[in-house]
Amino acid sequence: MTSKKVDGNSALKVNKGIEQPPVINPYMSNFYKKNRVRQLTLEDYLNGILSSDLTVLSQAITLVESSRPEHREVAREIVQRCQEVAGESMRIGITGVPGAGKSTFIEAFGRLFTESGHKLAVLAIDPSSEKSKGSILGDKTRMEKLSADKNAFIRPSPSGGSLGGVARKTRESIVLCEAAGYDVIFIETVGVGQSETAVHSMSDFFLLLMLSGAGDELQGIKRGIMEMSDLIAITKADGNNIDKAFLAKALYSNALHLFPPTGSGWVPSALTSSAITGSGLEEIKQKIFEYFDLTRKNGFYYKKREEQARFWMYETINEEIKNRFYANHTIRRRLEEYEKLVTTGRMGSFAAASELLKLYNEKWK
Amino acid sequence: MTSKKVDGNSALKVNKGIEQPPVINPYMSNFYKKNRVRQLTLEDYLNGILSSDLTVLSQAITLVESSRPEHREVAREIVQRCQEVAGESMRIGITGVPGAGKSTFIEAFGRLFTESGHKLAVLAIDPSSEKSKGSILGDKTRMEKLSADKNAFIRPSPSGGSLGGVARKTRESIVLCEAAGYDVIFIETVGVGQSETAVHSMSDFFLLLMLSGAGDELQGIKRGIMEMSDLIAITKADGNNIDKAFLAKALYSNALHLFPPTGSGWVPSALTSSAITGSGLEEIKQKIFEYFDLTRKNGFYYKKREEQARFWMYETINEEIKNRFYANHTIRRRLEEYEKLVTTGRMGSFAAASELLKLYNEKWK
Numbered sequence: 001m002t003s004k005k006v007d008g009n010s011a012l013k014v015n016k017g018i019e020q021p022p023v024i025n026p027y028m029s030n031f032y033k034k035n036r037v038r039q040l041t042l043e044d045y046l047n048g049i050l051s052s053d054l055t056v057l058s059q060a061i062t063l064v065e066s067s068r069p070e071h072r073e074v075a076r077e078i079v080q081r082c083q084e085v086a087g088e089s090m091r092i093g094i095t096g097v098p099g100a101g102k103s104t105f106i107e108a109f110g111r112l113f114t115e116s117g118h119k120l121a122v123l124a125i126d127p128s129s130e131k132s133k134g135s136i137l138g139d140k141t142r143m144e145k146l147s148a149d150k151n152a153f154i155r156p157s158p159s160g161g162s163l164g165g166v167a168r169k170t171r172e173s174i175v176l177c178e179a180a181g182y183d184v185i186f187i188e189t190v191g192v193g194q195s196e197t198a199v200h201s202m203s204d205f206f207l208l209l210m211l212s213g214a215g216d217e218l219q220g221i222k223r224g225i226m227e228m229s230d231l232i233a234i235t236k237a238d239g240n241n242i243d244k245a246f247l248a249k250a251l252y253s254n255a256l257h258l259f260p261p262t263g264s265g266w267v268p269s270a271l272t273s274s275a276i277t278g279s280g281l282e283e284i285k286q287k288i289f290e291y292f293d294l295t296r297k298n299g300f301y302y303k304k305r306e307e308q309a310r311f312w313m314y315e316t317i318n319e320e321i322k323n324r325f326y327a328n329h330t331i332r333r334r335l336e337e338y339e340k341l342v343t344t345g346r347m348g349s350f351a352a353a354s355e356l357l358k359l360y361n362e363k364w365k
Numbered sequence: 366m367t368s369k370k371v372d373g374n375s376a377l378k379v380n381k382g383i384e385q386p387p388v389i390n391p392y393m394s395n396f397y398k399k400n401r402v403r404q405l406t407l408e409d410y411l412n413g414i415l416s417s418d419l420t421v422l423s424q425a426i427t428l429v430e431s432s433r434p435e436h437r438e439v440a441r442e443i444v445q446r447c448q449e450v451a452g453e454s455m456r457i458g459i460t461g462v463p464g465a466g467k468s469t470f471i472e473a474f475g476r477l478f479t480e481s482g483h484k485l486a487v488l489a490i491d492p493s494s495e496k497s498k499g500s501i502l503g504d505k506t507r508m509e510k511l512s513a514d515k516n517a518f519i520r521p522s523p524s525g526g527s528l529g530g531v532a533r534k535t536r537e538s539i540v541l542c543e544a545a546g547y548d549v550i551f552i553e554t555v556g557v558g559q560s561e562t563a564v565h566s567m568s569d570f571f572l573l574l575m576l577s578g579a580g581d582e583l584q585g586i587k588r589g590i591m592e593m594s595d596l597i598a599i600t601k602a603d604g605n606n607i608d609k610a611f612l613a614k615a616l617y618s619n620a621l622h623l624f625p626p627t628g629s630g631w632v633p634s635a636l637t638s639s640a641i642t643g644s645g646l647e648e649i650k651q652k653i654f655e656y657f658d659l660t661r662k663n664g665f666y667y668k669k670r671e672e673q674a675r676f677w678m679y680e681t682i683n684e685e686i687k688n689r690f691y692a693n694h695t696i697r698r699r700l701e702e703y704e705k706l707v708t709t710g711r712m713g714s715f716a717a718a719s720e721l722l723k724l725y726n727e728k729w730k
Contacts, residue, residue, distance in 0.1 A: 226592075226624070227591070255619070255623045313714040314718075343674050
């Protein structure tokens, strides 16, 4: 599964003279902190990533997450070179209703992979996250065992900005992790805004965590998520909850049969699980392996990756030209006024759009 | 419900001197055909529409559908003026799996509205339609009774172009029909591409027609459509099919309960119907009226319309700036090459996007 990665050095034409990139303590003085990105060369980064140096990998991801143009330039080069060696991984998107115990699930479920020799990276997309509010510590605290596991790498969501920006950063981080030898990638999301759709569009497999007692908890998930799922896991199937969990499993199984078939030939199903007793986790893992066997054999895995790559190219372009339009001075000044005309029915949507486009056009000339 | 429309003339400050706009036979000589759009003035169009002159309404819609800049100019003005008088209508989106008998359903169901004094316009969104292939005749033939009904106006999908273009034309036609006094609008779609989403985004209520025998026929509908629906009608519940239809109704009812609640406070359900025996049609109509009662009382109807108006303004802008980008000469020349680099994994999606944007930018300067 990771065969392409092993020969990474030759593919990258890395300068063999530098065996070990300098490890920088991120908590050293401000002077060094400010300049630490500059201290590593491109080859240092690539060497570090390919030799699975966690500090260098983290620093490279920080570079990918930076919005400073000089960082973006280096980051783009690193991603490009890593892209060439990143092999066949399993990218698993995970979302869940609030209260489903996502972190606890990932903590227990992730160890099934690391214990059987896989290297697991846990990334996230949470457009609402703010690093300054300590979500790094938060994530690592909630996944204590996994973050101490030498086969696991946990990275919180990139912070701030639009969903498009956050998604771009996470997708590029996936490439770096894969080049560093991580063959299983969890991409978790808290389900804010359109983040599930973003996670879905960069995952091979999409896992939805639900609680038993169908009904109330559905408040927490957005319409359409269930149909995107390749597997529904009912969590917390332990103690007094077991019967309810099995009932929920039956309900969701029936519901899934009513959905149109997926393009993969895969039939989504529902399972129960408990992060406390560990029951059901192995079955979920088995299901996931079955999925990858099936879709690698029938080619869907590769086709979907191609489509995702194409999707993200167009998505990035479309986001960027939109950003340029709405950042335009004239547009910013007049947009609200036109929006008001339109929502109060005093002007048609198309007429307003056409006038705004004219204003933008005039700015061009 | 139509109170705002009655006083349309004064709101429009229409020239009262012209009582009846000249009715033009669309099959007259080529000379007249080419120039017939010019023969009516703006006031002629508005007068004609407000007095429910079907010929003028049709001609105005033709103008809305035209892509010639001089037509667009007049069309925009007509839509703008009609916008000011269009009242509270019921916009009902209708889609269904292939074989569900959409035309037959609309033919029977529509007459429930026209017979009780409503004026019904049936519009469509079908990005694949080509008028030259005779879909006008097709639609009218399939809805024989309805097309002869003086309270019904059937207009096939605007032809050709992108979904965005087709959707724009249909949405503007809705406004013209409402100004002409049509208070119930069916917007049907064959479900090609993203057309259901487009119909959903211009409807107050979304009706999904399904066949009994859940499973095979689901091939025909796209994932996510079921969750958009306010009501599922199982069609062809007659003859030997009745038991199967009732079973399907129960299955879909259960499935709908598992979906997250809608923002409207409305609980979607499933019903059976037959266009042949007429059974179930009255119940569906009742359900729809209940929906409008509820959402007009709780304000969701107005909030959704506002959101839709806002959505279409942004959608139009975003479509147009995208079109401009992809129509750019340099981009058209290089796009395929970058797409190939990306889908074969030789270049990252974001790097490719960024290079293409640079190429576009350079063209600007």
